[in-house]
Amino acid sequence: MEHIKDKSAVKRVIASLEALGVDGEVHVLSESARTAQAAASSLGIEVGQIASSLIFKLPDQSPLLIITSGRHRVDTELVARTLGFESLGTVDANYVKEKSGFSIGGVAPIGWITKARILIDVALKDYEIVWAAAGHPHAVFPTSFEELIRVSGAQPVIVEE
Numbered sequence: 001m002e003h004i005k006d007k008s009a010v011k012r013v014i015a016s017l018e019a020l021g022v023d024g025e026v027h028v029l030s031e032s033a034r035t036a037q038a039a040a041s042s043l044g045i046e047v048g049q050i051a052s053s054l055i056f057k058l059p060d061q062s063p064l065l066i067i068t069s070g071r072h073r074v075d076t077e078l079v080a081r082t083l084g085f086e087s088l089g090t091v092d093a094n095y096v097k098e099k100s101g102f103s104i105g106g107v108a109p110i111g112w113i114t115k116a117r118i119l120i121d122v123a124l125k126d127y128e129i130v131w132a133a134a135g136h137p138h139a140v141f142p143t144s145f146e147e148l149i150r151v152s153g154a155q156p157v158i159v160e161e
Helices: 002-006 008-019 036-043 076-083 093-100 122-126 145-152
Strands: 050-057 063-069 117-121 130-133 139-143 155-157
Touching: 002 008, 008 139, 036 050, 036 130, 050 093, 063 093, 063 122, 063 145, 117 122, 117 145, 122 145, 122 155, 130 145, 139 145
Parallel strands: 050 130, 063 117, 117 155
Antiparallel strands: 050 063, 130 139
């Protein structure tokens, strides 16, 4: 499984972590972390500690990344209203790969190949340590709410009523 760290997307995350001064190292999981529950089970933590990366399309067709707690389902109508939009657009796997450089299931909150607007779920501040995807469904890294804001430029928001 260590060969996962040789994947280009994971290498991009590792390089970003180093460049941004993040101490957490990429961990390779034996089980896939495609879902928040699967990642939490593999790490032996609460599902809320998983910082899931969800991608939507803004009205101008640019990407919106929402880093959300694994304990939440994003209320897209609430987020759209918060941003002053009528709605958020859904995206497909091709859009995700084209904009982020990652495949669904391994989308990291850093190391993107294009610029995105980034929001972060305030619920993540309930945890001292949160875990985010690192470019592959079997790769994650530990961080914190504050550190994610610092390294991603994310705007804290409420994503669920």
